[in-house]
Amino acid sequence: xxxxxxxxxxxxxxxxxxxxxxxxxxxxxxxxxxxxxxxxxxxxxxxxxxxxxxxxxxxxxxxxxxxxxxxxxxxxxxxxxxxxxxxxxxxxxxxxxxxxxxxxxxxxxxxxxxxxxxxxxxxxxxxxxxxxxxxxxxxxxxxxxxxxxxxxxxxxxxxxxxxxxxxxxxxxxxxxxxxxxxxxxxxxxxxxxxxxxxxxxxxxxxxxxxxxxxxxxxxxxxxxxxxxxxxxxxxxxxxxxxxxxxxxxxxxxxxxxxxxxxxxxxxxxxxxxxxxxxxxxxxxxxxxxxxxxxxxxxxxxxxxxxxxxxxxxxxxxxxxxxxxxxxxxxxxxxxxxxxxxxxxxxxxxxxxxxxxxxxxxxxxxxxxxxxxxxxxxxxxxxxxxxxxxxxxxxxxxxxxxxxxxxxxxxxxxxxxxxxxxxxxxxxxxxxxxxxxxxxxxxxxxxxxxxxxxxxxxxxxxxxxxxxxxxxxxxxxxxxxxxxxxxxxxxxxxxxxxxxxxxxxxxxxxxxxxxxxxxxxxxxxxxxxxxxxxxxxxxxxxxxxxxxxxxxxxxxxxxxxxxxxxxxxxxxxxxxx
Numbered sequence: 001x002x003x004x005x006x007x008x009x010x011x012x013x014x015x016x017x018x019x020x021x022x023x024x025x026x027x028x029x030x031x032x033x034x035x036x037x038x039x040x041x042x043x044x045x046x047x048x049x050x051x052x053x054x055x056x057x058x059x060x061x062x063x064x065x066x067x068x069x070x071x072x073x074x075x076x077x078x079x080x081x082x083x084x085x086x087x088x089x090x091x092x093x094x095x096x097x098x099x100x101x102x103x104x105x106x107x108x109x110x111x112x113x114x115x116x117x118x119x120x121x122x123x124x125x126x127x128x129x130x131x132x133x134x135x136x137x138x139x140x141x142x143x144x145x146x147x148x149x150x151x152x153x154x155x156x157x158x159x160x161x162x163x164x165x166x167x168x169x170x171x172x173x174x175x176x177x178x179x180x181x182x183x184x185x186x187x188x189x190x191x192x193x194x195x196x197x198x199x200x201x202x203x204x205x206x207x208x209x210x211x212x213x214x215x216x217x218x219x220x221x222x223x224x225x226x227x228x229x230x231x232x233x234x235x236x237x238x239x240x241x242x243x244x245x246x247x248x249x250x251x252x253x254x255x256x257x258x259x260x261x262x263x264x265x266x267x268x269x270x271x272x273x274x275x276x277x278x279x280x281x282x283x284x285x286x287x288x289x290x291x292x293x294x295x296x297x298x299x300x301x302x303x304x305x306x307x308x309x310x311x312x313x314x315x316x317x318x319x320x321x322x323x324x325x326x327x328x329x330x331x332x333x334x335x336x337x338x339x340x341x342x343x344x345x346x347x348x349x350x351x352x353x354x355x356x357x358x359x360x361x362x363x364x365x366x367x368x369x370x371x372x373x374x375x376x377x378x379x380x381x382x383x384x385x386x387x388x389x390x391x392x393x394x395x396x397x398x399x400x401x402x403x404x405x406x407x408x409x410x411x412x413x414x415x416x417x418x419x420x421x422x423x424x425x426x427x428x429x430x431x432x433x434x435x436x437x438x439x440x441x442x443x444x445x446x447x448x449x450x451x452x453x454x455x456x457x458x459x460x461x462x463x464x465x466x467x468x469x470x471x472x473x474x475x476x477x478x479x480x481x482x483x484x485x486x487x488x489x490x491x492x493x494x495x496x497x498x499x500x501x502x503x504x505x506x507x508x509x510x511x512x513x514x515x516x517x518x519x520x521x522x523x524x525x526x527x528x529x530x531x532x533x534x535x536x537x538x539x540x541x542x543x544x545x546x547x548x549x550x551x552x553x554x555x556x557x558x559x560x561x562x563x564x565x566x567x568x569x570x571x572x573x574x575x576x
Contacts, residue, residue: 001095002109003493004029004040006072007086011044014066018059020052029086031490038077038085039490045082056082093489094477097551100492101472103558109496110503111153118154119336120146122347123243123250124161127235128172130199131242131402134349137427138378139402140418142347143248144508144567145376151566152503157341158250161332164232165256171195172235173228177215179204180227184213203234245406246414247568259331266323266331269366270301270316273330278304278365284312303330308361329355330362333373337363343372345506350379350424374506378423384430409434412569416443419512419567439523442516443569446560449519451575452526453557460538460550468547475551476544482535484525488552491518495559499566508567515563522556 008029015024027048032041045060052059060082067076067086075087100106122142125135146156163169175195178188183205190196207215207230215223236253243249259265273279282302302313303326316327336344344363348355356375363373383390383400390400406414413434420442421427439445460468480486494514502510529536537549561571 001092001099002496003072003088003092003096004497005109007040007042007088010067010070010072011042011063011084014063015044015048015052015059017066018052018062020048023048023051031494032083032085035487037079037083038075038087039486040086040088041079042084042086045078045084049082060084088490090478090481093480093486096489096493097477097480097555098473100495100555100559101551103562106495106559107151107499107562110151110499112500112503115153115155116342117157117340118149118343118345119157119159119339119341120149120345120347121159121161122146122345123239123248124163125239126163126166126168127232127239128168128195129197129235130238132399133381133383133402133405133429134378134399136246136402136405136414137381137418137423138347138349138376139243139246139248140415140568141376141378141423141508142345143246144415144419144511145345145347145503145506147566147568148499148503148508148511151499154343154503157252159252159254159336160250162232162236162253162255165260165328169228169232170224172231173224176200176203176207176231176234177223177227180207180215183208184216199238200231203231206230206234242402245403246411254332254335256328256332259328259335265335266327269331269334270327273303273365276365278307279316280304282313284315287312303358303362304365305358305361308364310357310361314358326355326358326362329359330366333359333363334366337367337371341371343374345374345376347376347378347423350377353377376423376506379426381418381427381429384428384432386432387430390431405429405431412447413443415567416446416512416569419509420516422507422509437575442512444575445523446515446519446564447570447572448575449522450557450560450564450571451573452522453553453560454573456537456553457550457557460546463538463540464543464546468543468550472547472551472554475547477548477551479545479548480552482525484521484528484535485549485552488518488521488525488556491521492555492559495563499563511563511566515560515567518556518560518563522553 008027011027011029012024027042027044029040029042032038042063044063045056049056049059057078060078063084064076064078067073067084072089072092073086074089077085079085099109120142123135123139125131131139143158146158149156171194175190178190178194179200182188182201207227215227270279280302281299283299284302286297296315296319298319300315301317303316305314306312314326315324316330317323333344346359356377359375360373363371383405409431417429417434418427434441434443437444437448480489498510498514502508525535526537533539537546537553539546539549564571
């Protein structure tokens with residue numbers, strides 16, 4: 001039972017009987033901040049009163065009066081200027097628990113009636129070295145969002161854009177060539193501007209094994225393409241291996257070079273936009289404040305991004321005739337649109353904030369407003385150990401690698417903590433705190449709640465026999481009258497709504513927050529049982545009540561498992 005949507009439908013039907021049909025999409029049913037205000041609250045009277053020509057309080061009273069006749073509702077009150085607070089009936093709570101006993105089916109209540117084809121592009125780091133911890137955040141955010149979108153019913157493609165056509169891969173190739181010379185026994189010194197990390201040593205050694213000394217005396221224009229291709233391939237192998245440590249996979253690896261060969265896709269995209277009146281020759285005014293890297297005081301080929309909400313039109317070509325990064329990005333997104341996607345998601349580093357408006361404008365222009373683009377910015381991750389900043393990696397030279405972090409604390413801790421903040425907020429990652437067994441460590445707290453549910457079941461079998469935990473669906477769930485038990489049922493009711501909103505808003509952290517909240521009410525009820533044995537989940541003096549409580553615990557276990565799976569985090573049966 002999707003209780004939240006059911007209540008919303010009941011409220012919508014009530015206001016329709018009042019003659020109000022417009023604006024009903026703004027009706028929300030949410031949990032109030034104060035538990036004393038009931039299980040749910042609706043804003044219907046507040047958002048519809050003006051259009052209906054009513055006072056909010058008056059309309060709220062009309063809605064409340066009708067809801068009092070609803071069998072799902074035990075009590076209704078109107079608060080403040082017109083909020084309608086609802087306490088649901090024991091039958092409604094029981095229906096939620098019964099639905100949650102089938103975890104996958106309960107999760108499926110979040111499925112949309114309008115599925116889309118969605119492309120989620122994430123990581124897309126330059127193939128110049130191993131993943132660092134900053135990449136981990138975008139990787140986890142993109143991967144979790146893709147999984148959440150799939151559970152919402154969308155067809156999702158996970159994509160990695162390989163930046164293999166820019167100057168940085170030539171820098172990589174020259175760095176690898178020095179390691180190749182080193183592997184041949186020559187003494188080398190890595191000059192400033194090249195990549196000094198030891199991770200390139202095995203790449204140079206592989207070249208030496210494959211080619212011997214044959215490359216050593218060739219001119220750069222001869223060896224550079226060969227070394228560049230080998231270096232990018234080797235680095236992508238490293239990157240895939242690093243991502244696998246976080247259980248992250250991609251369906252498509254799209255090469256930037258493919259936009260240039262065998263035909264110039266970028267040029268074709270620009271000409272099509274020109275034909276649509278979206279590209280012209282003009283002079284941009286100098287930017288105010290921060291100087292844009294692609295600004296030049298001359299006539300340029302420009303994209304009319306201001307027609308779609310950007311602050312200024314954007315340059316597509318440099319003075320030397322080469323394309324700007326924006327031009328390549330336009331062609332790449334046009335390629336996605338032409339592959340038939342209805343929605344695009346780009347997971348970007350915080351340093352790409354200036355690209356959001358222009359890329360949103362470009363996608364709007366390319367698709368004539370048909371395709372939605374979400375750009376998720378991932379802020380920096382700062383590493384600490386017991387409050388002290390972590391030193392740089394010996395292997396990478398100037399950063400801490402993703403693999404080093406995963407090897408120390410585990411993939412589950414990395415994934416959950418990367419999601420336990422909104423992606424555009426800075427994140428402090430402390431190696432000590434993420435391995436603590438306490439409420440202050442969110443991943444432990446949530447996983448321990450799942451393990452505790454499994455432990456309760458084992459305790460029940462030991463105390464009362466296997467029969468007491470059999471056929472949970474037939475348990476007397478209406479008998480769960482304690483406020484703590486009702487609170488758990490209300491939290492369970494929110495799961496389909498939370499999952500749907502996380503997918504629609506492209507905010508996977510909502511799932512992590514919800515799981516922590518659900519774990520909190522479970523642990524709180526457990527602790528109440530330590531003080532009052534009549535509230536224990538396993539209460540031998542009342543076998544039928546125990547059956548109902550075990551069904552409640554099993555429902556929590558199922559939702560925790562579903563939510564953790566959506567985030568790519570394990571759900572352990574036991575923890576020490």
